[in-house]
Amino acid sequence: MRGVVMHAPGDVRVEDVEEPQILKPTDAIIRLSATCICGSDLWPYRGADHLSGPLHMGHEYAGIVEEIGAGVSLIRPGQFVVGSFFASDNTCEICRAGYHTSCIHREVLGTSGAAQAERMRVPLADGTLVATPDAPSDVLIPSYLAASDVLGTGWFGAVAAEAGPGKTVAVVGDGAVGLLAVLAAKQLGAERIIAMSRHQPRQQLALEFGATDIVAERGDEGVAKIKDLTDGLGAHSVVEAVGTQESMMQAIRSTRPGGHVGFVGVLHGVELRGDDIFMTHVHLHGGPAPVRRFLPQLMDLIRNRTIDPGRVFDLALPLDQAAEGYRAMDERRAIKVLLRP
Amino acid sequence: MRGVVMHAPGDVRVEDVEEPQILKPTDAIIRLSATCICGSDLWPYRGADHLSGPLHMGHEYAGIVEEIGAGVSLIRPGQFVVGSFFASDNTCEICRAGYHTSCIHREVLGTSGAAQAERMRVPLADGTLVATPDAPSDVLIPSYLAASDVLGTGWFGAVAAEAGPGKTVAVVGDGAVGLLAVLAAKQLGAERIIAMSRHQPRQQLALEFGATDIVAERGDEGVAKIKDLTDGLGAHSVVEAVGTQESMMQAIRSTRPGGHVGFVGVLHGVELRGDDIFMTHVHLHGGPAPVRRFLPQLMDLIRNRTIDPGRVFDLALPLDQAAEGYRAMDERRAIKVLLRP
16 A cells, blocks of 8 residues: 655655554554644654654544454444544543543554555554544545544643633644634633734634634744733633744743643743743643544534534645645645545 | 841841831731741752842731721731731732732732731732731631741642542642641542651651651652552642752652642742653642632631641740741751741
8 A cells, every 4th residue: 555654854755555454453444534744744854853764654544444353342344433643542540531642551553553544553443533423524524634633632722721711812833733722712612812823824714713813923022912912911821832942931921820821732842940830820731632532522513514623724635745745834835734545 | 126137048147127117008017926937948048049138037927917008998907917928919810810929019028028027017918918807816826827828838739739539649848838738638628648758757747637648758769659559640639849850850750641730849940841741741830829819718727726737837936046946947857937026
């Protein structure tokens, strides 16, 4: 079958790769209906993450179950399913508390679970996958695919920031996760939603997803603008969806005392000094989003067409043109690229 | 009048100092019934905080109102009152959200508000001070004094760590704040309370305040012991009541994914790397405790003798012997020293 392999920074190829197989009784094999390129795939693409060898890419997936191991009982061949980037059992005490990405039996997807391919292996299928009650309309597939990571991650950011009625929410970062954190804040009932973005097409999508204000400034100026909009106090809730020192500090400093920062950008080289977190009185919570916690609810909202998160895909390409998809995202010509196997 | 002045690390003297005066219409002057030495007073005493000149000491106070400014309407001369280490208006949006120590009109007590003295000035008296309904029995004065800082701080640590029914709470630090975080966790209904202490008299007091387990180990061994006691997962709630890099990391690493760290030890030289907080999935919240939020509730619990936080004072001295009080705390011969003006 065909699959995407990164050989070096900037060097992405679509190659013949090994077919995935059932390795454990709890595995399932799915045929991808659609997959996509993640902002986090750009870290190794740009050389910011070390590549120790050729890397089979992709961790966002939606598709049809083709085969299950002998120990799988809840998921059946033929179902349309969505899963998340870590496999989880959905039964341990940590999963029951809603932290599936820290499941005590957590598994990374690995090479045979690389999603930028025609098929993939999903471990712990009963715990990891959520099926729709019937075959979805093709038009909904991008939205289901978004639920696999960027929607679930933006949603977790908004939940971690305690977005809700009466709250002013600010979102740092205008990638797919940031834009979907805007959508999440809107669904969670936030009163005012400030999107921090300097790119017109992304500002536009943020407004369509529910942003009430746009702040184009960054750093000190961005913080000052947020304070101006909030009686000098800062936002109640701030979602950090980038992961750099600058963006994390912008998020903390834009939050009022007693407010909440939800950080979901994978932190790269961030160091917080005691003073940054002690005197500010903010709440900090985040990490790899436990998307599985939210999947049933998010898939219902997609199915009944309450939300349309698939709109973050502004470029769709055949899997064989994955290299062009990486270039488009790297050059910020595309917000997020969907790949059709 | 007499007051305590620190001239250099290790050099604490009781001297004739200027009488406090009403400087603003919102001020009150109180005569101290009792005051005390704080663990945080040991930072400059040990040279860990820079002293730029002679420092009038003390920020914990309970006493009788002697005089009020023309703008004070809720507090009256003759009342027995308790206040906290920052003055706050108790009316701004930040105070109403419970973060009085970040009040937009916050004032530090300053030289005329130094509490290790016979009298002190309290700014924003209506917002800062809470009065008892009647003159308290002498036997309760140490407990009211504890409410001024160490009880309120330990309580905030337990609240920030979301201690409550069904939770396992661990407390890092066996000073007065840590011990009173144990008391707070018990009052908040925690199921299991693990005190981390290697000092027998402090272990004993922790047990009397409600600890169910004692862990004497620190660092990696301490974390391993907490994991052993919690099915390998870590505690739901951890209170950090020290403020060093080691204690903060011990707190974070003792917390299960999705759990809460409440940090109230004044952070000294602490740096958290992104990895420390991203993959751990903990909630972090803390800072200077908004004691004023809790004072009415805590003073009621003291008045009806539900709690006896004054037991942390294991040495009481006349104000004139303050230097011996500092030595006793520095050498850990005393948990906390009460001074009688």
